[in-house]
Amino acid sequence: MRIVLLGPPGAGKGTQAKKIADQYSIVHISTGDLFRDNIKNQTPLGQKAKAYMDAGNLVPDELVIALVEDRISKDDCQKGYLLDGFPRTVAQASALSDFTEQAGKPLDFALSIEVPEEKLIDRIVGRRVCPNCGASYHVTFNPPKKDGICDRCGSALTQRKDDTEATVKNRLDVYNKETASLIDYYRCKDILVTVNGDQDVNVVTDEIFKALK
Template sequence: MRIVLVGPPGAGKGTQAAFLAKNLSIPHISTGDLFRANINRGTDLGKRAKAYMDAGDLVPDEVTIGMAEDRLDRPDASEGFLLDGFPRNEHQARALDAYLARHEIALDGVLDLEVPEDEVVKRIAGRRICRNDSAHVFHVEYKQPKTEGVCDECGGELYRRDDDAPDKVRNRLEIYHRETEPIIDYYKKQGLVVTISALGPVAEVTGRAMAALHAGADSEKSA
């Protein structure tokens, strides 16, 4: 299957992408991973991206598109992929359509993870991260440490990132609504969007997503 995953910050896209990609036996391709891989390998695109990032500027669409197309050209993506964070806006969506058309393939679905804004703010603003290892993540409500402010894994101090403050989260949501949300309407016109609630346990959301994607694929086959 060839899938685009969309949803606001805090919707659990990264978590769901990993589970879905494993269940569907397709590579999970995220924008963050693309940037890191190209920068670490010192590719021309990576050098260009790093220059913009070091200057505090957004990476231009053409650089992101170039990285995505280069990744999609790899053999492991020939039979399917799950895109997470790309396309980010309608210009990138049109570029992806053009790439797929050139290769005579098409998307099977666009999975839209829906979460109320208040829940997004609660999820992100409540996160606490270990200063010793950012992979150790807790939550003031959903995953409390045994001792408040102390990492269960290594005893490091838990803190809230500046970007996770409620006002910063709402600003990120505004950017999402302005730049990324319009691609949902763009893909709806192509009959590709399936929307599911991203509330509830991770396994339940994954099951919901798998059922929606397979139902969408079956309806396409019967059309």
């Protein structure tokens, strides 16, 4: 099964991606991890990406596409994969479709997790993380036993710099301007599946599995 995972920041894509990958025994490919691995291993593509990033520039589409195409061509992806964080634009989606269709292995689904914008802001702004052990919490939905203190290691919890309300609104604006158009793109290809992400995590998972059947 070959899946593209769509949804705005805070929709719960990371949580659901792991469950989908485990359920169907497919590879979960996060583009953030993909960049980090290529840069860490100093691959030719990783070195090119690093040069752009070090200069403070966006990595161009053709290089991002090349990184993804290289990854999904690996042996462990032959049984399927889930792409998380790519494509972000219609141009990237079109290039991905061309590549997979020419290889005779087109995408099966574009799965979109939908959550109202006001709920997304509450979700993200309320997130807290432990800088020591990496545990994550939410001030409303998953609070620590002691306010502001990690249950696991007792360290003081922090809020990520990009989890402020102003930053979140800006990220959602970027998503709506660029990535949201992917919904129409995949709807026209007749592979779009939408799921209501404004529910209990396990209910969302169940609905995803039903939709993918």
